[in-house]
Amino acid sequence: MALLDDLQQKILVGDGAMGTFLYQQGIHGCFELLNYDRPEKVLKVHQQYIEAGADIIQTNTYAANRLKLRRYQLEHLAEEINLKAVSIAREAAGDHTYVLGTIGGISNVHLTEFETEEVQASFKEQADVLLTAGVDGILLETFYNIDELSLILRYLRQQTKVPIIAQVTLGDIGVLQGGISLKAALDRLGEEGADVVGLNCRMGPHHMLRSLEELPLPLKTYLSVYPNASLPNVRDGRFFYQSNPHYFGKMTEELVAEGARLIGGCCGTTPDHVKAIKATVVSKGLMPVTSKPIKEKRAAAVSVTPPNVAHPLSDVSQNRQSVIVELDPPKSLSKTDEFLKGTKALKEAGADAVTLADNSLASARIDNLSLGVLMKQQTKARPLLHLACRDRNLIGLQSHLLGLHTLGIHDVLAITGDPAKVGDFPGASSVYDMASLDLIKFIKQLNEGISFSGKDLGEKTVFTVAGAFNANARYIDKEVKRLERKIKAGADYFMSQPVYSIAQLETVYEATKHLPVPIYIGIMPLVSSRNAEFLHNEVPGIILSDDVRKRMATCGKSKLEGEKEGLLLAKELIDEAKTYFNHIYLITPFLRYEMTVELTRYIQDMSEEESLIQGQHKTQQVKR
Structure with a gap:
C-alpha cells in the first residue's frame, strides 16, 4: 500500500503517452506487440519517462486484450504480451518507481462492437495475467462507458487488494457519454472499490481543469488527471499534437489546486511534458489540497413543453x-x-x-x-x-x-x-x-x-x-x-x-x-x-x-x-x-x-x- 501512503502525503507524477510517442518515432501497427518482438523500444520509452521524473509508469498493455489483439490476429499471444510488458516495466523501474498494469477500455465511443460476455471474459483474462505478474497497482484508463469500467473494477476488487486507479474519458466538459455527470461517475467508482479516480484522454489540461472546477473533492478516494497534450491535428495524413511542455507545467499548479494528486499525460505527451510537470511540483513545493471552492455549474434551460407533433x-x-x-x-x-x-x-x-x-x-x-x-x-x-x-x-x-x-x-x-x-x-x-x-x-x-x-x-x-x-x-x-x-x-x-x-x-x-x-x-x-x-x-x-x-x-x-x-x-x-x-x-x-x-x-x-x-x-x- 506504499503507493496510497505516498498519495496521502504528496503529489505523484505519472508517465506520458506510449502509443503516440512511438508513433511520432515512425512506429506503426500494434504497439503492444513490441513487448514481444522489440522489447528494447518499450524499455527505452519507460526509461525516458523515469529520467524525466515519473514516480509511476504504466505497462504497455493498453490494448493487450484478446478482443483488440484479434484485429491483428494476435489474440493467441495475449498472455505472453502482458507478461513481457510487466517484465520490461519492472526492468526499467527498479526499486524506486511504481509499476501499474494498464487495462484500457474496449468499447468504442459510440459503437457496440462486442457482447458483454465477450468483454467481460477478455478483461478477466488480462487482469489475471497482470496480477499474477506482480504489478504495484492496476490502472484502468480511457473508458467512455461507465458500465464497462464498473464491470472490470468490480472483478478486480474481488481478486486483489493492490491499489486500483479508475479513469473515465469525458464526452464533454463535466459529463460522460449518456449525460452522466463526472461527480456521479467518480462517486460510483469509489463505491465500487477504486482507490484513485480520475480523468484521462480526449481533452487537454484546459478542459479537464474546467471539469474539475465543478467537482467536489472525493471523500473516499484520491484524484488523478492524465490530459492529452492538446487537441490533435493532421498534417500530411499524420496526426500530431502541439509541443507544449511549458504550458503543461504551468497547468500542473492549477490541477493540483483542484484536487489532483496524481498527474501524468495521455495522447501526444512526451518525456518533456513529464519533466515539466515534475519541475513544477518540485519548484513550487506543491502538496495535496484538502479543501477547495466549488464553481457553480449553470443550470441549462431544458424545454419541458415538447413541440406540437403528431401522434407517434x-x-x-x-x-x-x-x-x-x-x-x-x-x-x-x-x-x-x-x-x-x-x-x-x-x-x-x-x-x-x-x-x-x-x-x-x-x-x-x-x-x-x-x-x-x-x-x-x-x-x-x-x-x-x-x-x-x-x-x-x-x-x-x-x-x-x-x-x-x-x-x-x-x-x-x-x-x-x-x-x-x-x-x-x-x-x-x-x-x-x-x-x-x-x-x-x-x-x-x-x-x-x-x-x-x-x-x-x-x-x-x-x-x-x-x-x-x-x-x-x-x-x-x-x-x-x-x-x-x-x-x-x-x-x-x-x-x-x-x-x-x-x-x-x-x-x-x-x-x-x-x-x-x-x-x-x-x-x-x-x-x-x-x-x-x-x-x-x-x-x-x-x-x-x-x-x-x-x-x-x-x-x-x-x-x-x-x-x-x-x-x-x-x-x-x-x-x-x-x-x-x-x-x-x-x-x-x-x-x-x-x-x-x-x-x-x-x-x-x-x-x-x-x-x-x-x-x-x-x-x-x-x-x-
Whole structure:
C-alpha cells in the first residue's frame, strides 16, 4: 500500500503517452506487440519517462486484450504480451518507481462492437495475467462507458487488494457519454472499490481543469488527471499534437489546486511534458489540497413543453389499420415533380406516413431531408426518413438529427446501411461510426436533451424511432433477439423487409407476437419476372417462393400483365397479413406510386368495411 501512503502525503507524477510517442518515432501497427518482438523500444520509452521524473509508469498493455489483439490476429499471444510488458516495466523501474498494469477500455465511443460476455471474459483474462505478474497497482484508463469500467473494477476488487486507479474519458466538459455527470461517475467508482479516480484522454489540461472546477473533492478516494497534450491535428495524413511542455507545467499548479494528486499525460505527451510537470511540483513545493471552492455549474434551460407533433406512428395502429408507404427519392433531378405528385396521391389515398430511403443500396439519390421538407410543405404528407450510419460520422449524424428536429420532422428509421461497395461509387468510404442499434440508443438520448457526447442540448427532441427487421432471416429466432436488443435500446416499432410468402407471415407472427411494440410488415408489389428474379437472387434479405416466381414468369415481358399480377399477389398477402398484423409497410417499386396508391386504398377500404361490420354487430347486440 506504499503507493496510497505516498498519495496521502504528496503529489505523484505519472508517465506520458506510449502509443503516440512511438508513433511520432515512425512506429506503426500494434504497439503492444513490441513487448514481444522489440522489447528494447518499450524499455527505452519507460526509461525516458523515469529520467524525466515519473514516480509511476504504466505497462504497455493498453490494448493487450484478446478482443483488440484479434484485429491483428494476435489474440493467441495475449498472455505472453502482458507478461513481457510487466517484465520490461519492472526492468526499467527498479526499486524506486511504481509499476501499474494498464487495462484500457474496449468499447468504442459510440459503437457496440462486442457482447458483454465477450468483454467481460477478455478483461478477466488480462487482469489475471497482470496480477499474477506482480504489478504495484492496476490502472484502468480511457473508458467512455461507465458500465464497462464498473464491470472490470468490480472483478478486480474481488481478486486483489493492490491499489486500483479508475479513469473515465469525458464526452464533454463535466459529463460522460449518456449525460452522466463526472461527480456521479467518480462517486460510483469509489463505491465500487477504486482507490484513485480520475480523468484521462480526449481533452487537454484546459478542459479537464474546467471539469474539475465543478467537482467536489472525493471523500473516499484520491484524484488523478492524465490530459492529452492538446487537441490533435493532421498534417500530411499524420496526426500530431502541439509541443507544449511549458504550458503543461504551468497547468500542473492549477490541477493540483483542484484536487489532483496524481498527474501524468495521455495522447501526444512526451518525456518533456513529464519533466515539466515534475519541475513544477518540485519548484513550487506543491502538496495535496484538502479543501477547495466549488464553481457553480449553470443550470441549462431544458424545454419541458415538447413541440406540437403528431401522434407517434407506434401508436397509430392501436385503433385501426395503419399504413406506411415507402417512396424512394429519385436519382434524377427531373423526377422531383413526379415524386411530389406521388406523395400527394399517397397522402390522399390514406397513407399515415411516406417513408424515404437514405441512398438505398448505396446509390446516390436526392437527399431525403430536402424532399421530406418539400413533401411536408407542398403535400402535407408526413415524412418518415431513413437514417443510415454509412454516410455520416458521429458529427454528421447528430447535426442531421438536430436539423430534422428543427424542421419539425420527428419520425426516423435507424439503419446501418448497405456498404458503399454495392452501389454507384464502389470506391467511396463507408463510415459506420456506429450501427443501427447504437443509433437508436443515441437518438433516444437526444430525446432526453443530451447530445451524443453527453452535453446538455438545452431542449429535448421528440423523435419516434423505427428499427429495421429482416422478416426473411434464415434463423428467425436470432433475428428476433436482435429486435429485443433494439427494443431495449429504445426502438418504438419495426418495419420489415418485404415478405412474399403467406406461410412466412405466420412464421413471423409466431416468432414476434411476444414483442411489446408494433411491427409494420413489409409488402412490395412485383412488376415483372425479371424484377422477381433480381430480388430473389441478388438483394440481401428478400426471398421469393417458387410459386410467386412461377406466377410472375407466366406474365412474360408484358409490363401491364406483370404489374397486374404483382398487385394481385400483394393483395393476397395483405389479406393474409391482416390476420396477424395491424400494420402494413408498402414499398413502392421504381417510383410506380400508382401501384402503392391502389394498395393503400385497398387496405383503407378493408378497414372501413371491417369497422362498418363491427358497428353493425354492436347495434344488433344493443337491440337484443
